[in-house]
Amino acid sequence: NAGVTQTPKFQVLKTGQSMTLQCAQDMNHNSMYWYRQDPGMGLRLIYYSASEGTTDKGEVPNGYNVSRLNKREFSLRLESAAPSQTSVYFCASSEEGTMTYEQYFGPGTRLTVT
Amino acid sequence: AQSVAQPEDQVNVAEGNPLTVKCTYSVSGNPYLFWYVQYPNRGLQFLLKYITGDNLVKGSYGFEAEFNKSQTSFHLKKPSALVSDSALYFCAVRGSYSNSGNTPLVFGKGTRLSVIA
Numbered sequence: 001n002a003g004v005t006q007t008p009k010f011q012v013l014k015t016g017q018s019m020t021l022q023c024a025q026d027m028n029h030n031s032m033y034w035y036r037q038d039p040g041m042g043l044r045l046i047y048y049s050a051s052e053g054t055t056d057k058g059e060v061p062n063g064y065n066v067s068r069l070n071k072r073e074f075s076l077r078l079e080s081a082a083p084s085q086t087s088v089y090f091c092a093s094s095e096e097g098t099m100t101y102e103q104y105f106g107p108g109t110r111l112t113v114t
Numbered sequence: 115a116q117s118v119a120q121p122e123d124q125v126n127v128a129e130g131n132p133l134t135v136k137c138t139y140s141v142s143g144n145p146y147l148f149w150y151v152q153y154p155n156r157g158l159q160f161l162l163k164y165i166t167g168d169n170l171v172k173g174s175y176g177f178e179a180e181f182n183k184s185q186t187s188f189h190l191k192k193p194s195a196l197v198s199d200s201a202l203y204f205c206a207v208r209g210s211y212s213n214s215g216n217t218p219l220v221f222g223k224g225t226r227l228s229v230i231a
Contacts, residue, residue: 042223103219
């Protein structure tokens, strides 16, 4: 049981390049999330998916797109990276509707855009 | 809109002393409240939650938190701090419903706890 896995762990991009961050969970959770963490800002929600086939914008969606590929996988795409997107990105998942609600987090992807 | 405030960026405590990390919240309706811990270069780990029931909830690693509805607070506590408790702590509250019915967590900015030997 690996929980939530993310790839890659580290990435350096040049301004304007694109990339996709991958996330997978093996807990059979319905909901998945993407956050970014910046110093002094806490965690800010980028996008989330309540269930397979649905996605919703979070607090800071501009410059990002997401795909809920299936129940296990939720990817985050940067189409044209900007230095402001330098951050640590976390994927999380949760089970809704069973009075649990807590989110389980992956180890993160540290992204630098130069 | 839902929000969480962690008024202290940094908390320093001597090993063996009790510790408190403060959190206040603002939410419509009944709050669902959570505490997470983050060790360096790691993801967030769930510590404990309040959904309903007893106002004092116990969690992992000897931590507990007290829900106070009148003060809209959910402070994290531990009777005797360990050096290994040094980490970044996040309080979170369940947010409002979206069109899809999901309620993502809203996180505070975090409090760095430093336990000194």
